[in-house]
Amino acid sequence: MTYTRRDALALAGGATLAAALPRGLAAAPEPAMERLVARTASTQFAPEGYPATEIWGYDGLIPGRTLRQPQGSRLRLRFENELPGASSVHWHGIRVDNAMDGVAGVTQPAVAPGDSFDYDVRLPDAGTFWYHAHTRSVEQVARGLYGALVVDEAEGPDVDRDEVLILDDWLIDPETAQIDADFASPHDRTHAGRRGNFITVNGAADFALPAKRHERLRLRLVNAANARIFEVALAGLAGWTMALDGMPLETPEAMTGSLLLGPGQRADLIVDVIAGDGETADLAMVDRQGAVSLVPLPVSGTAASERRPAPAPLPPNPGATRADLGQARPLELNMGGGAMGRLDAAILDGHRRSFRELVDANQFWAFNGVVGMTDDPLATLSLGESARLSIYNDTSFPHAMHLHGMHFREVLEGGGLGPSRDTLLMGGGERREIAFLADNPGKWLFHCHMLSHAAAGMMTWVEVA
Ligand code: C2O
């Protein structure tokens, strides 16, 4: 197995290290340092009769343990790398100090096997976030290096239970039950990304949530898959979307149809169990065959004689973006490449290459005609400036575009604003616009969260200075 340098999601030409120390830490007492150890492990993951599967996991677990912290606190973690390769940890959706963003080659050097790195993560927003490897992500996330990061509101909603549901799909050899180690497959890279053949919820193929009639649950959905878009729907449950990508909706949205979750995206749902005693409710997944069970909720007993009234919105977060559309700097991003695309040449490592040469380099995607990371950012914004980024997906595939360090809002047709998000799922051929306030200084990646695409060129960055 060989890797290109680009697999490391490294900044071409060598990045300077962001030297900034976490700011605003003076007043609060120093929280204790916890450990997070990345290591290999073997887990009985395939059905009985199959061998155990070798995984890479935080503390040897898939998913890693749920990190849970109060809003406004700091998370201090000593990351210890016991993997066979270098790694780093990214706090997806958290408005961290740039030096803690975990992007190897951009915000820190990758942590070598046997070494450690101390993370000190401010948690200004409450909600559902996640952490995952950000060194050779296409391989490391696929091997299991991820977990949920839940930041609790001072006063949470009135629910009976709060459950994290991390969705993933794994590409497993059906004979050996081992993870397919071809992380550079040109087919995955040029098409919809690495899609698995084995779906798990919280690391288990048979995850279920026993429940009671009229119970109210908060479900925190995280899509940790490399490329799969999960389309979820409710059966025997009545629910509301409360938050997307950690940020509360101003008004909870009754969930009537299905909800799309692209890689990296999260949704907080509140659901009431309306199925009867002895029935099975379901968080279902819609695929080509129609709706299939994803998380069954076998109902036994009754929690209350009646349902509760509809939930009030979650308290707003300070990080819900307040972009100034009138003053915003216009930016453009043209996404090209991939199979059935129109890209016939692009800049790679500073040189113009034909599509044939890009194929030889196993690089297939370009932003504004440039493949992968460059020394120059897509834009340099001054702190406090607003930006409006118009994105044209001139490819035949959907992409899940993730901005580090800040949330954005979609500028809808007619000028309204969509919810505050950190990852935008875009269909092939779509043109969409997002706006954000550049209120977090540093170097922030903007990339496709279909990790095979990111490794094959769909990666850029913005600088806030
Ligand atoms: Cu969730 Cu750059 O990643």
Ligand code: CU
């Ligand atoms: Cu993509």
